[in-house]
Amino acid sequence: MNAFVTIHDAVFSQVERAGRWLLPLAARLVFASTLLLYFWNSGLTKLGDGLLGLFSPSIGAYSQIFPKQLEAAGYDVSQFGLLQKLVVLAGTYAEFILPLLIVLGLATRLAALGMIGFVVVQSLTDVIGHGATDAKTLGAMFDRFPDAVILDQRLFWLFLLAYLVVRGGGALSVDALLRRRVAAVPS
Template sequence: MIASILSRIPHWLIAFIGRFSIAAVFWKSGQTKVQGLAIDLIDGKVELGIPRFADSTLDLFREEYRLPLIPPELAALMATAAEHVFPVLLLLGLATRLSALALLGMTIVIQIFVYPGAYPLHGLWATVLLYLMARGGGALSIDRLLAHRSLL
């Protein structure tokens, strides 16, 4: 009986909570890497301006993150851009599967090269991202709207 009730939890709700939650994780991380642009709708903090690397960003990639084969300047740019673009797409439910795949790739890199001891946290991220890759953004997504329009 309980299993029957719980199986009625709609995909759209799980997908929406998953999209919002994982987007917040990466967005907040990206926000620590920039100055001049601060948007936190939950806290109500909005500072619009031209984004630039925070003073500590390049040092972070040179000293702590140190990815192999990628210069720290390029790694910082790629990570910061990914942490701002893909969360917005996920939140909107636009290119959900592709965005989730990109963030899963980033999660794998972080797990292997940066924080290998953080596997419980990265496992949670991977689970949400894999769910979104497999099932899509749900009914409350632009992806769904576009899919329905293409059937007309």
């Protein structure tokens, strides 16, 4: 029995060591392959026309972020104040910048933490603002059906992002490159 335990520990200590650099990279690749374009395409729907669209959000941006308020304003975005415009712009920029940082592995922990906040706000907006409370969209925990958009799918997103908050971008990231450069500079 001791031989089995010794072999087991030897094998899985190597697996664990490889996982320390492989899993953060894999997490970033999974994020890139499943969520990067999702968030970028969502961000594109919020931009206004032309180059100045970066500073002038589309009506779609307001309808996604402030659906009930936009309806109450008769779909007239000129009735929105500076605060709402800043929220819309911040959300739009976040959909481009935070995923890119995660994929590059630059400020990975902060970017993943920001994305967690983004996904939580997105989910609350879907439920409260858009009324996504039907069982198929909202879902339920421990209901044996893994296909709900909000509670099932986004729980996986949050787990992936939480992993990156805890572990960082890994050895193959811009964070690691910068860390090595700083360590190489004599103090």
